Amino acid sequence: MPKMKTRSAAAKRFSKTGTGKIKRNHAFMNHMLEHKQKKTKRKLRKAALVDKSDVKRIKQLIAYK
Incomplete structure (x- = not known):
């Protein structure tokens, strides 16, 4: 059976922590930031778990990442 391929789009968006959990970034941080509250933007900066x-x-x- 051939090896699985890592999806490069997923590899750019997700990463594994030391304990094997999967980290992701928050959405809604690309544009129209002047309309969002400072508190909202500050919370969206931090990574979250899937x-x-x-x-x-x-x-x-992301089998081999």
């Missing part, structure tokens, strides 16, 4: 319902699917996409 929900457990999506973990299995994303681990397949």
